[in-house]
Amino acid sequence: MKFSQRQEEIIRIVKKKQPITADAIADHFQLTKSTLRSDLAVLSMVGILDAKPKIGYFYTGENIEPLWADQFADLTVADIMGSAIQVSPDTSVQEAITLLFLYDSGSLYVSLPEDQELLGIVSRKDLLRASLGSGDQAGTALAVIMTRMPNILVTCADTPLIEAAKILVKHEVDSLPVVEDLKHFKILGKLSKTHLVRLFVQSLVSEEDL
Numbered sequence: 382m383k384f385s386q387r388q389e390e391i392i393r394i395v396k397k398k399q400p401i402t403a404d405a406i407a408d409h410f411q412l413t414k415s416t417l418r419s420d421l422a423v424l425s426m427v428g429i430l431d432a433k434p435k436i437g438y439f440y441t442g443e444n445i446e447p448l449w450a451d452q453f454a455d456l457t458v459a460d461i462m463g464s465a466i467q468v469s470p471d472t473s474v475q476e477a478i479t480l481l482f483l484y485d486s487g488s489l490y491v492s493l494p495e496d497q498e499l500l501g502i503v504s505r506k507d508l509l510r511a512s513l514g515s516g517d518q519a520g521t522a523l524a525v526i527m528t529r530m531p532n533i534l535v536t537c538a539d540t541p542l543i544e545a546a547k548i549l550v551k552h553e554v555d556s557l558p559v560v561e562d563l564k565h566f567k568i569l570g571k572l573s574k575t576h577l578v579r580l581f582v583q584s585l586v587s588e589e590d591l
Contacts, residue, residue, distance in 0.1 A: 385553055388420050392440065395430055400437035419574035422581040423550050426453075426543065453580070458545050459538035461580050462559045462570040467492050470500060470524035474511045477503055477523055487555050490568055491527050499535065499558055499566040501527030535560050538569050545572055 384392070387410070394409055395401055403421060407414040421438070424430045431441045466480060468489050477489055491501040503523050511518045511526050536545040536557045545557060549572075556573035560566045 384424075384550065385420070387417075388424055388550070391417070391420055391424060392429060395438050396440040399439045400433070402437040406438070418578045419555075422574070422578040423546055425581055426546055426577065427550075453542065456542040457538065458536050458540045458542055458559055458572050459569075461542065461576045462538065462572045463576055465490050465558065465568050465571040467497065467568060468503075468523060469494060470527075471522045473519065474508060474521045474523065474526065475519040478508050478512070481505060481508065487573070488571075489523070490558055490571075491523055492568055496565075497568050499530060499533065499560060499568050500524075501529045502533050502558065503527045530566065533558065535563070535566065536572060537562060542577075546577055549574060549577070 390410075391406060394406055398405070403414045403417065406421070407417050410417065421430065421432075425432060425438075428441060430438050432438045466484050466486050466489050468477060468480065468491055470491055470493070472480075472489075472491075480486070480489060488502055488504045490499055491503060492498055493500065501523070503526065507526050507528070511521060534548060534552055534554060534557055536548060536559055538559055538561070548557060549555075556571055558566075558568060559570040559572055561569055
């Protein structure tokens with residue numbers, strides 16, 4: 382499994398200084414702990430790292446399953462996915478920006494109301510690029526700037542969670558549209574790194590500590 386450059390560096394640090402806390406790892410990168418949560422969650426989920434509350438992270442190795450792997454072995458994307466924010470192709474850039482802030486979302490899925498089939502995706506980066514472009518693009522339709530199918534990574538609701546997590550890591554994306562099947566691409570929800578992080582944290586601490 383291929384990891385990002387930052388994830389490779391995290392592995393190196395943990396191997397050298399284990400046990401090491403998330404705060405100490407973040408200090409090494411001069412980043413906030415929240416910025417690294419997704420990377421730490423993925424590395425733990427695939428068995429590279431293990432963590433103990435109030436102690437820190439340990440290196441376990443690729444061939445060693447994490448202590449809680451059996452608990453989540455049967456989980457699918459449907460078990461933890463969240464809601465997707467859908468908009469129509471004629472939604473304006475200005476309207477889309479408002480929706481992103483309103484729902485605190487990183488992306489919007491473009492579809493037609495009658496079938497909810499995924500046509501495209503618009504990210505914060507796309508909207509920022511459109512806002513900073515020449516001319517007044519506030520009224521530009523999302524159909525003009527969106528990334529279109531089939532150039533979008535997707536996952537299905539019944540996909541094993543670990544397989545979907547591998548897609549997120551391999552392609553270094555923050556989220557995946559969850560679709561009904563790979564023929565019609567009806568949107569069912571969204572799987573993000575945040576969902577994986579939440580699952581990881583819940584596996585380590587009690588509900589009272591959240």
